[in-house]
Amino acid sequence: MTEPMFDKIALIGIGLIGGSIALAARRGGLARQIVAATRRAETAATANRLKLVDHCGTDLAAACEGADMVIVCTPVGACGAATREIAPALKKGCIVSDVGSVKQSVIDAMQPHIPAGVHFVPTHPVAGTENSGPEAGFAELFDGRWTILTPPADTDPKAVDTVEAFWKALGSQVDRLDAKDHDRILAITSHLPHLIAYTIVGTADDLGGHLNAEVLRFAAGGFRDFTRIAASDPTMWRDIFLNNREAVLEVLARFQEDLFYLQRAIRWGEGDKLFDLFTRTREIRRALIHLNQA
Numbered sequence: 501m502t503e504p505m506f507d508k509i510a511l512i513g514i515g516l517i518g519g520s521i522a523l524a525a526r527r528g529g530l531a532r533q534i535v536a537a538t539r540r541a542e543t544a545a546t547a548n549r550l551k552l553v554d555h556c557g558t559d560l561a562a563a564c565e566g567a568d569m570v571i572v573c574t575p576v577g578a579c580g581a582a583t584r585e586i587a588p589a590l591k592k593g594c595i596v597s598d599v600g601s602v603k604q605s606v607i608d609a610m611q612p613h614i615p616a617g618v619h620f621v622p623t624h625p626v627a628g629t630e631n632s633g634p635e636a637g638f639a640e641l642f643d644g645r646w647t648i649l650t651p652p653a654d655t656d657p658k659a660v661d662t663v664e665a666f667w668k669a670l671g672s673q674v675d676r677l678d679a680k681d682h683d684r685i686l687a688i689t690s691h692l693p694h695l696i697a698y699t700i701v702g703t704a705d706d707l708g709g710h711l712n713a714e715v716l717r718f719a720a721g722g723f724r725d726f727t728r729i730a731a732s733d734p735t736m737w738r739d740i741f742l743n744n745r746e747a748v749l750e751v752l753a754r755f756q757e758d759l760f761y762l763q764r765a766i767r768w769g770e771g772d773k774l775f776d777l778f779t780r781t782r783e784i785r786r787a788l789i790h791l792n793q794a
């Protein structure tokens with residue numbers, strides 16, 4: 501049997517992502533001990549009942565005592581305060597990481613609290629579901645999916661390599677990006693699609709009257725897919741939009757222009773404009789399938 505990568509991993513927050521990391525790390529035998537801490541006693545009790553980790557409590561700092569690797573798995577708006585709370589307990593040489601869907605604002609919030617001698621390697625596993633909480637975690641979540649590392653320029657390269665090896669051992673493919681580039685890319689590929697889903701389901705619900713019941717009764721195809729995305733966690737997504745404000749507003753402006761273009765084409769019966777765009781987008785989907793990414 502090979503040696504575990506770490507003696508002790510501590511997870512701060514144990515919902516879908518924290519729970520999945522715990523289960524995948526145990527599957528891979530990556531740590532001798534995995535502990536967690538979360539704000540609410542009820543969540544900790546669920547994590548303990550499900551045996552996601554060796555122990556889950558509510559004292560964030562106590563969980564980090566002696567840990568080699570600490571991963572903050574809270575909504576992005578809570579990352580800074582959580583890091584401030586655990587900072588006094590971090591041992592020298594420890595790696596602190598996070599899994600937030602937004603990177604630059606999380607770096608800005610966490611980095612000032614990272615003590616000297618502790619390494620900070622921010623990450624984003626681009627894998628998830630619409631479900632949240634400790635019951636939602638599963639060991640296979642990261643298998644074959646991408647995890648993006650966005651280490652600040654002065655980060656110890658050995659710590660970055662260790663985090664890369666850890667995510668590969670969890671089943672993920674790994675790449676590295678500048679944090680701001682990450683935020684611009686995710687604004688279009690993940691954040692805008694969620695905003696559209698939240699909007700369309702709300703609009704359908706607002707139709708009112710007898711149409712409302714019909715919309716839900718015949719929810720099929722495209723609309724049903726949107727309702728899945730629109731069931732995603734409200735706290736998590738509120739924090740994502742507030743923390744990736746600029747990039748989201750920029751792509752939203754572009755999107756609105758493109759939507760007006762289609763609106764005009766429909767109004768004036770310009771079928772060739774619609775046909776050309778739909779042909780181009782179908783090719784994009786087929787290329788993704790070819791690359792095994794869809």
Ligand SMILES: NC(=O)C1=CN([C@@H]2O[C@H](COP(=O)(O)OP(=O)(O)OC[C@H]3O[C@@H](n4cnc5c(N)ncnc54)[C@H](O)[C@@H]3O)[C@@H](O)[C@H]2O)C=CC1
Nearest residue numbers: 513514515516517539574575576578600601628629632633
């Ligand atoms: N849900 C998804 O599909 C994905 C989420 N992410 C990111 O991962 C992070 C966690 O997301 P999920 O696991 O889905 O959320 P979740 O809601 O399932 O779990 C969040 C956990 O953090 C705890 N928590 C909340 N506020 C806290 C605080 N102030 N102090 C300590 N613990 C606190 C909660 O009790 C819960 O255990 C978020 O930053 C999100 O952006 C990244 C990739 C995919």
Ligand SMILES: O=C(O)C(=O)Cc1ccc(O)cc1
Nearest residue numbers: 601625626627628629630690
């Ligand atoms: O459920 C889905 O379709 C998702 O898009 C999950 C997801 C949500 C947030 C992320 O930062 C990454 C992945």
